[in-house]
Amino acid sequence: MNTKSALPVNISDFKKLINRNKIYVDKTKVIKNIISLRGTYYFLSRPRRFGKSLLVSTFKELFEGNKELFKGLYIYDKWDWNKTYPVIHIDLNKIKSNTAEKFEKSLNFLIDSIAENDFSIKLKAELSNDKLTELINNIHANTGKDIVVLVDEYDKPILSNISDEDLAIDIRDSLKDFYGVLKSADDKLEFVFITGVSKFSKVSLFSDLNNLTDLTMDSDFSTGCGYSQEELETYFKDYITEISKTNEISTNQLLELIKQWYNGYSWDGKNFLYTPYSILSFFDNDGTFNNYWFETGTPSFLMDLIKKDINIDVLFDKNLKLYGTFPNFDIKNLDLKTVLLQTGYLTIKKSKIIPGELPSYSLDIPNKEVRESLFSYILGSYINKTSETVYPIAQDLFRQLIAIDEDGFRRSLETLFSNIPYSHSELSDMEAFYHILFLSWMKMIGFEIQGEVIQLKGRVDAVLLKENIAVILELKFSTTKSMDSMLDEAITQILEKEYYKPYQDKTIILVGIAFKEKDIKCRIEEFKD
Incomplete structure (x- = not known):
């Protein structure tokens, strides 16, 4: 080796x-x-x-x-x-x-x-x-x-x-x-x-x-910087072989994990690349998966921009697009999508070129490293916790959700919201604020989020998809209604408007969450047809 x-x-x-x-x-x-x-x-x-x-x-x-x-x-x-x-x-x-x-x-x-x-x-x-x-x-x-x-x-x-x-x-x-x-x-x-x-x-x-x-x-x-799949497997073959043996998994299994964590960057929607720093650090640390690229320094202005604009839908938009050429960066009018794309937190996943029309590009977060790091950083900034403490709580939330552990899920959510600085609790749109925090948490652990999905009978706050699981989420916020009445309203709305119908080939979990200033209560049910 x-x-x-x-x-x-x-x-x-x-x-x-x-x-x-x-x-x-x-x-x-x-x-x-x-x-x-x-x-x-x-x-x-x-x-x-x-x-x-x-x-x-x-x-x-x-x-x-x-x-x-x-x-x-x-x-x-x-x-x-x-x-x-x-x-x-x-x-x-x-x-x-x-x-x-x-x-x-x-x-x-x-x-x-x-x-x-x-x-x-x-x-x-x-x-x-x-x-x-x-x-x-x-x-x-x-x-x-x-x-x-x-x-x-x-x-x-x-x-x-x-x-x-x-x-x-x-x-x-x-x-x-x-x-x-x-x-x-x-x-x-x-x-x-x-x-x-x-x-x-x-x-x-x-x-x-x-x-x-x-x-x-x-x-x-497009491949002048970064490592292609072929380059990874050619130049680092011995490292890959050794790490797969040490971890008792096949080379293909290891390569798939490396791809999930560090691949996915593209500027043409065709050639997908690995971050050199992450790959080199991964091999230098005996095949330990970690957020190497992110830890080298996240631009402080990025977090300032995210906090300034409570509507960070670009981070959850499954159909995010770019049209024409690579966008310009305007100091006086910073656009979150442009900033995220140019700094590497978004990338081009697919290109569509039609003669006579502007080219269109589908954008998304590149890989697991960026997704976990970015959302843990956002959450940590909002709730006064380090990224390192955010991750294990996020994992607890996932386990509790799948196990329909309502009490454990509520306690984890209370941990999330207990440290929110007082200034945030005075925001004019607290419902949007809580919505973003909750969706960020679920995004970090790998759910595909479809925010505010429009269906024939109404609009559901979010659908969270992961493997064979679909989580139908309805958030309620009020300064006057009781927590229990808001939860009844949330679950009833999901059932009466049949938000679950497109996902009946999966295990469906219904989640209602009620917020009242800093108080929180939840209800989790597995849907039974």
Whole structure:
């Protein structure tokens, strides 16, 4: 078996990875195909920890002509190693940006460091955009060669401050001027490749790069970051074999579990990928399933946005769609669906292309890791509990529901609502608030949720489906009615309006839940025809 030392956990530098004999999943065919387009400006959006930095680093070593690093890789005998280019590699992960002043100083320092350390050039300009102009001009004059510019995580300073709208806009405008340098230097540039998590509107940021080619949703280049099923089974075969033996399950069973947990990311609805960080961490931890990607850092602005908009139906909408191109990210008008898609909490599951019409894409949460992590994080934030304490209570709820354990189910729900901060109990629409919390809990443990299902005789609050079980849920909230009368009303409504009829091939559990401010009571019955 390959040793753990071969796993490139937390290594995003191509040269270091190769020199340390780490596993490199060969992406050089995609790289060559991008370069073969013979354009100049390219952009790729992918979530964090998805391999963007390694991709950029591989471009760098290729253009600099470091042939020995590419032995055995697809591109080795398909590249003209006699042609080399000076490469300006700008990594905005390194930028400090908690104030506009720190951002400008940090960006200036980064460009000065690149000039001095990589090209022995001492810059005289004071502003960052002028420094970049001076650097490009000096390199071109000194070498007589066109230049390659690689920008990694171009949007990191903006996203780090997205909750502070004024600061985010200041940084965005500064970066607009900074990146605007690239268009004016067009005659000196061979290739420009820019990566980021989000796609800000070209009008807002890339207005000067109006010929920027966006590769984000292009099927021909969709596997440039992330691991495909074939790559997983080829490059990590020994790890898979060893873990399946240790756990006394078949290789196919293990692969199916890995797929459920970590696969499912797609930007074209055809090619589905694994998160590299999660896969590498999984093998590095002897095949222990855990929420590795999520734990590396959930953007705080995402939770701020979710809390700001109590109507988070996009998380439960089975028919969520995207039409046209990858949506833009607007600082002044953050859209939850766009944010979730660009940050990796939603992905494209299916594409539909009809001539003469805008393409349509079906969206969903990628996999079990993201689903469990996201909903436990949401719930933990609302009820003042850590994600680690939320999960076991969620499992108790499931067991109690299936066992028709009304008292246990009620106690677990009371645990859920007992720690809700007082400010939440004053919300104008408490019914919607409780509805979201309860559905989030059930979503986390794997139920397929059909919220507010419209049927011929009425509208049911939610149907929860899992394997051979259908849970028909009706929530009632009132400040005047008794808890028992609300429960009677909930169960009677389900029965009289025959909400159960479409699910009679399953075990049907009827659930009525009554809320009265912070008080809660429930009734659970198995439906008998």
